[in-house]
Amino acid sequence: MTGRNEINAMNCRDVRELADSFLSEELLTETNHDILRHVESCVSCRNEIATRRQLRAGTQGCVRSGRGNCSLLTN
Amino acid sequence: VTEGRAAAEAAGETLSAFEVEVLPHTNRLFRLALWFERNRADAEDLVQETMVQALRSFHRFKPGTNSRAWLVTILQHLMSNRRRARRRSPLVEDPDDGLALSLPFAPPVPEQLTDEEMLEALRRLPDAFQQVIVLADVEELSYKEIAEALDIPVGTVMSRLHRGRALLRTELAAFAVAGTGQRRARG
Numbered sequence: 109m110t111g112r113n114e115i116n117a118m119n120c121r122d123v124r125e126l127a128d129s130f131l132s133e134e135l136l137t138e139t140n141h142d143i144l145r146h147v148e149s150c151v152s153c154r155n156e157i158a159t160r161r162q163l164r165a166g167t168q169g170c171v172r173s174g175r176g177n178c179s180l181l182t183n
Numbered sequence: 184v185t186e187g188r189a190a191a192e193a194a195g196e197t198l199s200a201f202e203v204e205v206l207p208h209t210n211r212l213f214r215l216a217l218w219f220e221r222n223r224a225d226a227e228d229l230v231q232e233t234m235v236q237a238l239r240s241f242h243r244f245k246p247g248t249n250s251r252a253w254l255v256t257i258l259q260h261l262m263s264n265r266r267r268a269r270r271r272s273p274l275v276e277d278p279d280d281g282l283a284l285s286l287p288f289a290p291p292v293p294e295q296l297t298d299e300e301m302l303e304a305l306r307r308l309p310d311a312f313q314q315v316i317v318l319a320d321v322e323e324l325s326y327k328e329i330a331e332a333l334d335i336p337v338g339t340v341m342s343r344l345h346r347g348r349a350l351l352r353t354e355l356a357a358f359a360v361a362g363t364g365q366r367r368a369r370g
Contacts, residue, residue, distance in 0.1 A: 128344055132319060134326055163348065163355075167320045170301035171218055 118146045123153045127160055201241050204250045205234065211322070212254055218317055219262060229265070233258045252328035255318065259332045296355060304354035312347030315340055 118126075123146050129135050130143050147154040212233060216226035236257050237244075244253055305313055318329045319340075326344075330337045 128348060129326075129341070132326065160348070163352065164320045166296060166301050167305060167316060167351075170298040170305070171317060171321045172214060173298060 118142045120146075120150060120153055123147065123150070124156060127153075127157050131157070131161055131164060197241055200246075201238055204244065204246075205237055205241075205254065208251045208254055209234070211251065212258060215255065215317065215322060216258060216262075218321075219314070229258065229262060232261050236261065249324075249328060251322070252324050252332065255322060255324060255328070256332040296358065300355070300358045304351055304358065307354050308347055308350055312343055312350060315343045316347045316351065319344055 123143055126135060126139065126143060130140060135143070147157060209230065213226060213230050216229040216233075217223065220226040220229055233254060237254055240257070244250065305316065308316070314333065315329060318324045318332065319326075324332065326337050326340045329340045333340070
């Protein structure tokens with residue numbers, strides 16, 4: 109008989125679909141746990157999530173950097 | 184005279200609350216405006232308009248909610264009106280078909296990327312994708328806040344983020360290929 113954990117276990121496809129929402133902290137706590145449980149044993153998904161995290165940080169850094177301040181505040 | 188004084192006091196309190204809730208976000212709002220308008224003068228006009236509108240509508244702001252998200256919503260509406268007036272491409276074009284739909288998978292992100300390459304890759308995306316990515320990743324708004332700011336369903340925010348990020352990775356992968364080509368050419 110299949111146990112509850114096996115029924116609810118996420119596969120790689122599920123994790124990839126939810127990875128962005130996971131990083132945006134948009135998921136339910138239970139879903140976060142399911143993802144974490146999956147990536148504990150799946151190197152490929154772990155790397156994919158790390159890549160997406162890196163991409164977000166890169167986007168944030170490049171848009172925020174070197175843009176100066178609003179002169180409305182100083183004029 | 185008493186009524187006049189009470190009104191003046193109320194106006195003073197509104198201004199104080201406005202200064203606390205809104206003004207600290209000016210620089211960040213400016214960076215967002217600069218990203219979308221692409222020139223300093225237009226970005227400053229947009230921020231100024233946003234602030235004026237925010238002050239007029241400040242009675243509608245709910246204390247305790249995210250004031251930055253509220254400001255972004257005002258800014259997005261003003262920007263949408265401006266673009267319509269300029270007859271430029273619509274702010275929220277429908278990108279939910281065509282190239283983006285046919286993306287098979289997201290390629291790996293090259294390890295060595297400059298800020299300029301990131302910026303250029305982001306600029307190459309259709310506006311609607313850029314918009315949700317910047318609001319989510321740079322402004323760190325929630326899906327719900329982005330949906331309210333852009334007046335689109337949360338599901339559309341999610342699908343645009345998903346497709347936009349996949350497209351971004353495709354653009355970045357192209358830089359890696361170009362970089363390899365340059366290195367080969369030099370060697």
